[in-house]
Amino acid sequence: MDFEYTQAEETFRHEVRTFLDENLPPKDQRGADFMAQWLKKVRAKRWVGFAWPQEVGGGGGDIMQQVILKEEMAKRQAPPLGTCMMGLAWVGPGIIQYGTDEQKTRFIPDILNSKYHWCTGYSEPNVGSDLAALQCKAILDGDHYVINGTKIWTSLAPFAQWISMLVRTDNFGSTATKHDGITALLVDLSSPGIEIKPIENMAGGKVFAQIFFDNVRVPVNNRLGKEGQGWAVTIASLANERSSIGEVTAMYAKLDSLKMLIKDSQRQGKPAMEDQKIRRRLAVFEAKIEAMRLNGLRYLTRQIKGEPLSSETSVNKLHRADLEVEMSDFAIDVLGQSGLQLGNQLETIDRGKWARESLGWPNVVIGGGTPNIQKNIIAERILGLPKD
Numbered sequence: 084m085d086f087e088y089t090q091a092e093e094t095f096r097h098e099v100r101t102f103l104d105e106n107l108p109p110k111d112q113r114g115a116d117f118m119a120q121w122l123k124k125v126r127a128k129r130w131v132g133f134a135w136p137q138e139v140g141g142g143g144g145d146i147m148q149q150v151i152l153k154e155e156m157a158k159r160q161a162p163p164l165g166t167c168m169m170g171l172a173w174v175g176p177g178i179i180q181y182g183t184d185e186q187k188t189r190f191i192p193d194i195l196n197s198k199y200h201w202c203t204g205y206s207e208p209n210v211g212s213d214l215a216a217l218q219c220k221a222i223l224d225g226d227h228y229v230i231n232g233t234k235i236w237t238s239l240a241p242f243a244q245w246i247s248m249l250v251r252t253d254n255f256g257s258t259a260t261k262h263d264g265i266t267a268l269l270v271d272l273s274s275p276g277i278e279i280k281p282i283e284n285m286a287g288g289k290v291f292a293q294i295f296f297d298n299v300r301v302p303v304n305n306r307l308g309k310e311g312q313g314w315a316v317t318i319a320s321l322a323n324e325r326s327s328i329g330e331v332t333a334m335y336a337k338l339d340s341l342k343m344l345i346k347d348s349q350r351q352g353k354p355a356m357e358d359q360k361i362r363r364r365l366a367v368f369e370a371k372i373e374a375m376r377l378n379g380l381r382y383l384t385r386q387i388k389g390e391p392l393s394s395e396t397s398v399n400k401l402h403r404a405d406l407e408v409e410m411s412d413f414a415i416d417v418l419g420q421s422g423l424q425l426g427n428q429l430e431t432i433d434r435g436k437w438a439r440e441s442l443g444w445p446n447v448v449i450g451g452g453t454p455n456i457q458k459n460i461i462a463e464r465i466l467g468l469p470k471d
């Protein structure tokens with residue numbers, strides 16, 4: 084493993100840092116006007132969709148540049164590079180890899196320009212971990228598919244304009260070849276026959292929903308990839324998230340916030356930072372994040388050598404889920420009763436973020452695959468143990 088950066092990489096890091104020095108005000112000065120300007124500026128730098136090919140409007144950045152960009156942004160707790168989160172994370176990459184030229188022209192510029200939100204319709208009631216068992220069906224009728232069924236836990240659905248979803252177009256009721264017969268469709272959420280029912284989470288937010296499809300007609304030219312190719316389209320799109328280095332930097336930023344909180348807190352009349360138990364916990368968090376970082380560098384080394392990544396990222400996903408929960412709960416312990424305040428008001432400590440993050444544990448633990456599923460992946464694909 085080579086820990087050194089090339090001169091060109093250091094120059095790029097300097098460019099990012101200079102941009103942040105000049106364009107990123109302290110957090111309490113980042114209002115709606117700042118955000119609008121920020122999105123325009125990072126788009127002009129081609130840092131939105133930085134890994135995407137330049138032909139579609141992306142930045143054409145290489146792996147190391149992506150890592151540097153993510154690292155520097157996360158260190159400074161900068162806002163995201165674009166607000167179309169799922170569009171940038173996997174819908175766009177899926178369209179770039181499998182979409183027609185017409186689909187690329189229709190969707191990619193809007194994703195890069197943060198024009199609207201996409202959501203992702205995989206899970207259904209009774210279908211989550213075993214995704215290939217999905218039942219929501221689409222029957223071809225002339226030049227349209229007709230969708231009937233439901234999707235659940237669809238994050239961002241209450242605000243999104245489009246959904247990238249998986250439907251069954253063949254193999255109804257078959258379990259032997261259930262990965263076949265799944266098709267990916269891009270669906271306008273304002274289509275007649277769609278009903279979106281928001282679901283409230285523990286922290287009182289309504290960020291996900293159940294979506295009902297009742298004879299929803301979707302043009303065939305909104306199909307992503309070939310009919311029956313949906314599984315491959317999904318695996319390839321989700322594999323786009325390249326390494327966990329950016330995530331690790333975000334964990335370091337969270338640890339910094341935790342340290343700041345503790346510096347400002349008291350324990351039994353003394354500065355909380357002097358408490359040995361608290362100091363020990365902070366040291367353990369730091370050691371675990373460092374282990375994640377080194378693990379991430381191992382994946383990165385493989386990527387730089389051109390070796391494909393497959394299941395290795397499950398290791399850091401598992402660690403991150405545990406750590407996020409432990410750190411948020413620890414902050415609440417330190418804060419005591421005041422840590423339970425959820426409101427996003429100035430007078431609430433850290434604007435209620437610790438309580439929200441503590442109650443928001445399903446985001447990091449369940450979203451993207453449960454710990455049991457990650458452990459199965461590690462056992463079978465990395466350790467070579469017998470199949471579940």
Ligand SMILES: Cc1cc2nc3c(=O)[nH]c(=O)nc-3n(C[C@H](O)[C@H](O)[C@H](O)COP(=O)(O)OP(=O)(O)OC[C@H]3O[C@@H](n4cnc5c(N)ncnc54)[C@H](O)[C@@H]3O)c2cc1C
Binds near residue numbers: 202452459
């Ligand atoms: C915050 C949040 C956001 C989400 N956003 C989206 C979204 O945007 N789009 C979307 O499609 N879905 C979304 N989901 C759904 C998520 O992908 C599923 O909840 C997840 O895949 C688990 O599926 P399930 O809920 O059906 O649970 P199940 O699959 O029924 O699992 C229940 C329990 O059984 C265990 N289990 C299941 N199979 C195995 C096995 N083979 N071996 C060992 N243990 C097993 C699981 O680990 C879990 O503990 C979201 C979920 C959450 C919590």
